[in-house]
Amino acid sequence: MPKRTPLYDEHLAAAARMVDFAGWEMPLHYGSQLGEHHQVRRDAGVFDVSHMTVIDLAGVDSRDFLQRLLANDVAKLKTPGKALYTCMLQEDGGVIDDLIVYWLGDDRYRLVVNAATRDKDLAWMRAQAAGFDLTLEERKDLAMLAVQGPKACERAVQALDSGLAAVAQSLSPFTGTESGDWFIARTGYTGEDGYEVLLPADEAPIFWRALLEAGVRPVGLGARDTLRLEAGMNLYGTDMDASVTPLECGLEWTVAWAPAERDFIGRSVLEKQRATGATRRFIGLVLEGRGVLRGHERVVTDAGEGEITSGSFSPTLGVSIGLARVPAQTVAERGEVEIRGKLHPVRLIKPPFVRHGQSCL
Amino acid sequence: MSELPSDFFYTQSHEWLRDNGDGTLTVGITDHAQEQLGDLVYVELPEVGTHLTTGDACGVVESVKAASDVYAPIDGEVLAVNETLAETPELINQSPYADGWLFSIKPDSAEVLKNLMNTEAYRAYLDSEG
Numbered sequence A: 001m002p003k004r005t006p007l008y009d010e011h012l013a014a015a016a017r018m019v020d021f022a023g024w025e026m027p028l029h030y031g032s033q034l035g036e037h038h039q040v041r042r043d044a045g046v047f048d049v050s051h052m053t054v055i056d057l058a059g060v061d062s063r064d065f066l067q068r069l070l071a072n073d074v075a076k077l078k079t080p081g082k083a084l085y086t087c088m089l090q091e092d093g094g095v096i097d098d099l100i101v102y103w104l105g106d107d108r109y110r111l112v113v114n115a116a117t118r119d120k121d122l123a124w125m126r127a128q129a130a131g132f133d134l135t136l137e138e139r140k141d142l143a144m145l146a147v148q149g150p151k152a153c154e155r156a157v158q159a160l161d162s163g164l165a166a167v168a169q170s171l172s173p174f175t176g177t178e179s180g181d182w183f184i185a186r187t188g189y190t191g192e193d194g195y196e197v198l199l200p201a202d203e204a205p206i207f208w209r210a211l212l213e214a215g216v217r218p219v220g221l222g223a224r225d226t227l228r229l230e231a232g233m234n235l236y237g238t239d240m241d242a243s244v245t246p247l248e249c250g251l252e253w254t255v256a257w258a259p260a261e262r263d264f265i266g267r268s269v270l271e272k273q274r275a276t277g278a279t280r281r282f283i284g285l286v287l288e289g290r291g292v293l294r295g296h297e298r299v300v301t302d303a304g305e306g307e308i309t310s311g312s313f314s315p316t317l318g319v320s321i322g323l324a325r326v327p328a329q330t331v332a333e334r335g336e337v338e339i340r341g342k343l344h345p346v347r348l349i350k351p352p353f354v355r356h357g358q359s360c361l
Numbered sequence B: 001m002s003e004l005p006s007d008f009f010y011t012q013s014h015e016w017l018r019d020n021g022d023g024t025l026t027v028g029i030t031d032h033a034q035e036q037l038g039d040l041v042y043v044e045l046p047e048v049g050t051h052l053t054t055g056d057a058c059g060v061v062e063s064v065k066a067a068s069d070v071y072a073p074i075d076g077e078v079l080a081v082n083e084t085l086a087e088t089p090e091l092i093n094q095s096p097y098a099d100g101w102l103f104s105i106k107p108d109s110a111e112v113l114k115n116l117m118n119t120e121a122y123r124a125y126l127d128s129e130g
Helices: A008-014 A033-042 A062-069 A118-128 A152-159 A160-167 A203-215 A219-230 A268-275 B029-039 B110-115 B119-129
Strands: A017-021 A024-029 A045-048 A055-057 A083-089 A094-104 A108-113 A135-139 A142-147 A176-179 A182-185 A196-200 A280-287 A298-301 A304-314 A319-327 A334-339 A342-349 B016-018 B025-029 B040-044 B057-063 B065-071 B076-081 B104-108
Touching: A008 A203, A017 A176, A017 A203, A024 A219, A033 A045, A033 A219, A045 A203, A045 A219, A055 A062, A062 A108, A062 A118, A083 A160, A094 A118, A094 A176, A094 A182, A142 A152, A142 A203, A152 A196, A152 A203, A152 B104, A160 A176, A160 A182, A160 A319, A182 A280, A196 A203, A219 A304, A219 A319, A280 A304, A280 A334, A298 A319, A298 B110, B029 B057, B104 B110
Parallel strands: none
Antiparallel strands: A017 A024, A045 A142, A055 A108, A055 A135, A083 A094, A094 A108, A142 A196, A176 A182, A182 A196, A280 A319, A280 A342, A298 A304, A298 A334, A304 A319, A334 A342, B016 B025, B025 B104, B040 B057, B057 B065, B076 B104
């Protein structure tokens, strides 16, 4: 039996095509994936991301625990509400999941992890938490909406009560704040401005309808994928998994090497890989001709062969783009991808492809 | 329920054929097929003059989300392809049974249509697929 978010009835009311996603019945699109993609790049769209797993951490050892658990360093969070993007690694450096951690204040943190990895993440965290004085609580009582686009903040503010609106307007990028049972953060997964809002499940449909009243349109998981791909953002289980380290999926920037004495899980393996150099690196691809790049297609570069991890059509650019893992020695700016037995020329670039509605190419 | 033209023929892989009455047939994908695929962004069609055998993967229609093969519905020779789809593949979404046609074909024999479903049979097939 698939799980449903508190917004299930709203999706049906908006004529969503529902699909199974990691055991959840979620909206793929509400009529046109392309139209929804453009809506987010040009105006404002709202995603129901209530399927994502929210975990609250509290206790005197929570900071020490996260400094051990995560490859990025929560000590970088200097003011309450600040967000940090990080990987959670196995001992061998393989990525268990990528997540956002917010410092709520004092010894309290909030983690948002992927829906598909919920069980293994919680099991891993609980196992690692042995010996630390803290509590770990999954917040199944919360819904989560992402409002994204150049007009997202302006429109979302109209949908919030005056107290929350003032709070939202004061937020700088990558910062959040608690207000009662609500949590509003200026974060997202599209390369556009906007908010991610965590709120009590029973209030979610009311907020959803207020957003639509304010001119925000519903956007499904289909457009969420093309938006994040254009923004050059990784998708767990597609661009990385436990078989690759952050150095092999373009996420070295999220690894906090300093201070050297911080012994996070996976550190020794990453240190070795950093010293000898990873054998593979992560790049962006732009197909020169017509067609569509897809995951698992073979990439040929001057240094050998690689593989596409994510590929799709970029609605903003009107061409096909992808992310790929290729030999680290690759230097050429051009390569080829095999599509249905034929080689097609591609440009090799450093992501992102699109930021704030503009092409980065 | 997808709309279905009454005088067309259909395959289990969701292609349609229209008898043009001059010994040629026009081929496309059904409304059901385009709806399943979502917004189409790329189309690959067979070359004019190619001889197709029933079941050959002779083209590809790609949406943002997936690529799907187009199968030759009958034995015959490709007479023309819909060139406008290169620039405007969304015609298949907007007008699957008219402007979004894929190619036309000259069947090897008049017998070929016997193996295809008529509208009623295809509707029952869609129902059975759920």
